[in-house]
Amino acid sequence: MSYRIVIDSCGELTEEMKKSGRFTSAPLTLQVDEHTVVDDETFDQADFLKRVAASPNCPKSSCPSPEAYRDAFDCGVDHAYAVTLSAELSGSYNSAMLGKNLYLEQQPEAKVYVFNSRSASVGETLIGLKIQECEEAGMSFEQVVETVEAYIAGQNTWFVLENLETLRKNGRLSTVKAMVASALKIKPVMGATPEGTIIQLGQARGINRAVMQMVELTAAKVERPEEKILAVSHCNCPERAKMVKDALAQKAGFKDIIVLDTAGVSSMYANDGGVIVVV
Template identity: 70%
Template sequence: MSFKVVIDSCGELTDEMKASGCFETASLMIQVDDHNIVDDATFDQADFLRRVAASPNCPKSSCPSPEAYRAAFDCDADHVFAVTLSSKLSGSYNSAVLGMNLLKEEKPDAKVYIFDSRSASIGETLIGLKIQECEEQGLPFEEIIDKVEAYIDSQMTWFVLENLETLRKNGRLSKVKAFVATALRIKPVMVSTPEGEITQLDQARGMNKALVRMVDSIVEKVVNPDETVIAISHCNCPERAQMVKETLINRIHPKGIFVVDTAGISSMYANDGGIIVVA
């Protein structure tokens, strides 16, 4: 059976996923003041981070249209799946569902399913790889859905922010708190809830201590590391990501682990120096 996986651009595709021909990106748009950016292969992270740092306003994003999703779903594949960032963070999931419904008005027998990642970034990447694994095992469409939904239920997402300006600009952190946290070098350790919302797990003075606390939490929560693939994405800090990778390998020996650089939407959330880990 042939298959296609459409992942919105908050999810980073690995080089292998791009080369497989089974994955397609649905691009979101980012707006920094009056400058519009398409989150696709042309995304310039360095330019984006400069614009965000210079702006007093929080960058905004807009999701792919239902028509764009419908066009992506309308293909010759026997099974079509979409993976979107958490519906608690974006309208991408709802837009994909509308796109699926538009297609089914014309092709009611089309086998299309939309996964709400309840995560972001490489959380979506891992879900896409899980779909590929199930397809390559030859599982029926409905069984793939059940297995991938169960996998999403088991996922956890952690991240540590170097820069608190995005939280301040979008109103999640007051100017005074952001100033005090910055002055004291306080770094929050964040985690996504099972419902896909973001909450603070811990905090530490200094980035290295925050990363240690994040890794400690990962080690505690990953029950069967020899069966677990861990993904790490970073925003402009490859050495930091490599350190987290090596520490996790030494401490829990996961089945697999890989590192990618954040694309546009993930760069907007993580900001310069941010680290995201999903297991």
């Protein structure tokens, strides 16, 4: 069976995923003041981060249109899937569902499914790889959906941010809390609930301590790491990502480890110096 996996641009694609022909990205649009950026292969992370740092306003994102998703599904394959940013954080999931319905109006027999990642960034990457694994194993469309939904339910996301400004600007962190945290160099260790909302799991003074606390939380939570892929994404801090990768590889023997630089939407949320871990 032929298949296509559409991942919104909050999910990073590995080089292998790009070359496989199985994956395509549905780009979101980012806005910093009057400057608009399409989150595709033209995204310039350094320029974007500079603009975000210079602006008093919160950067905004716009999800792909339903028509963009419909067109991505309409590619002559037997099975089409979409993986979107958590529905609690973005309208991308709802847009993909509308796109699916538009496509089914044209092709009522088509097999299309939209996965709400309940995560972001490399969480979406891992879900895309899971779909590919299931398809390559010869599962039916219904088996793929069931298996991947169970995988999403068992997935965990953690992150540590060097810079809390975007969270403060978009109202996810109070100004007072952000100022106190900044003055005391306190870095929160954040995670995602099963529904895909952001929660604070801990905190530490200094980014390296917070990162190591995230490593400890991850290692303690993961069961049967030898069966799982660990994914790490970072916003402009490859050394920090390597520290996380090496520490977790030492604590738990994962089947594989993927390290990726954040694309546009993830760069907007993580901000300069942020690290995200999903397993």
